[in-house]
Amino acid sequence: MTLERAYRWLLACYPREHRRQYEDEMIGVLLDDAGPDQRRPRARDVLDLLSGALRTHVRHTTTRLSDPTWRDAVAALSLLAPLALFAYAARLPVLHLALLAAGHPEGLGDSLPLAAKLMAAAWLAVAVLAAAGWRRTAATLASAAAAYDVARAAGEYAEHLSVFNLWPTVLAAMAAAALAVPTSRSAAAVITRWRLGMLAGAALLAATAPAIAAVVLPGLWTEHVRTTWIFTTGVGRLEAVLLGVGYALFALTVLSTTAALRRRLLALLVPVGAILLLTRVGIGNWPFPERAPHGGIPDALNLTQWLALVLVPVLTFAVAVATLHRREQP
Incomplete structure (x- = not known):
């Protein structure tokens, strides 16, 4: 597996809307930051990407739940x-x-x-x-x-x-x-x-x-x-x-x-x-x-x-x- 494909596997943890807008830019930054002989993501990059994916999911979920219809559902519940x-x-x-x-x-x-x-x-x-x-x-x-x-x-x-x-x-x-x-x-x-x-x-x-x-x-x-x-x-x-x-x-x-x-x-x-x-x-x-x-x-x-x-x-x-x-x- 190439380094770029490994990064794309990690970026698959992000919401689809986020990937559509930022995936290519993030891949470019990650590859520019990689060493010349690097073949796999560094542990620090893996942790950063996974924690970023979790924060992004939480932020997107919070945004969705702030919709008026969701608030009506919460009121009914x-x-x-x-x-x-x-x-x-x-x-x-x-x-x-x-x-x-x-x-x-x-x-x-x-x-x-x-x-x-x-x-x-x-x-x-x-x-x-x-x-x-x-x-x-x-x-x-x-x-x-x-x-x-x-x-x-x-x-x-x-x-x-x-x-x-x-x-x-x-x-x-x-x-x-x-x-x-x-x-x-x-x-x-x-x-x-x-x-x-x-x-x-x-x-x-x-x-x-x-x-x-x-x-x-x-x-x-x-x-x-x-x-x-x-x-x-x-x-x-x-x-x-x-x-x-x-x-x-x-x-x-x-x-x-x-x-x-x-x-x-x-x-x-x-x-x-x-x-x-x-x-x-x-x-x-x-x-x-x-x-x-x-x-x-x-x-x-x-x-x-x-x-x-x-x-x-x-x-x-x-x-x-x-x-x-x-x-x-x-």
Whole structure:
């Protein structure tokens, strides 16, 4: 391989727009700076080119995300994410309240931790504040809730060596980050009123699904289903159907938006999908919350798995943004 071809391989790491404008000039400078008998790039040049490529990608991504349509997508996410997290966190508190109201204290089991009730209330408050346009207050509350969820995930890993329920942590961090971004329109204005009603119905249905299955319609479809794709395990068939309908309404809300907004919302949700795939069907059957049948403790995650958990959502989001930009480019 010639020196020029080696440099062109390195420059391929830069965005296409940057290469189109500067590649020949950069190649000329690099070749002029090379020694007379040099056959391969110096280590210093390799590091400089790779670090420059990373900075250029970050700069281009930041520029793309400053587009008004991206800001509308961020505003929509700042409402979608808290409502989804409320629906996820409120299931047990609502079930306990329904059992108590129906006079079934024996079904309550251990008293529900106060933290579980507070998390459901916190995400509901964040969603209301985001819909009303009080983004700064919502961002503060969402940051506190996200910090608690990080501590919850860390405690779950310390106790069970499990990352099975890591997706709410990622979505909580994204909600807090989305609310910290200034937008020209409120989340309710971006989503529109009828979609806001659909979102509220979806969140309410998903949050009350266990209570409906256990208290309102206790004798209907009682056989259990073991599936991880409704974000829980070992539930009755009725509850699984209700949860599935609620999640379908969330999906329909996203899919019913304009094409430009829909594509950006899906790109923003790529990290959640990536972490869900990694933790539910991940590499080498990653440990689940249950202990091994013989009473042993599952193996801890190795360095490669930790790097995958950190890097894959970030890289898949970068790929989604770049792919979307290339598709929409004239």
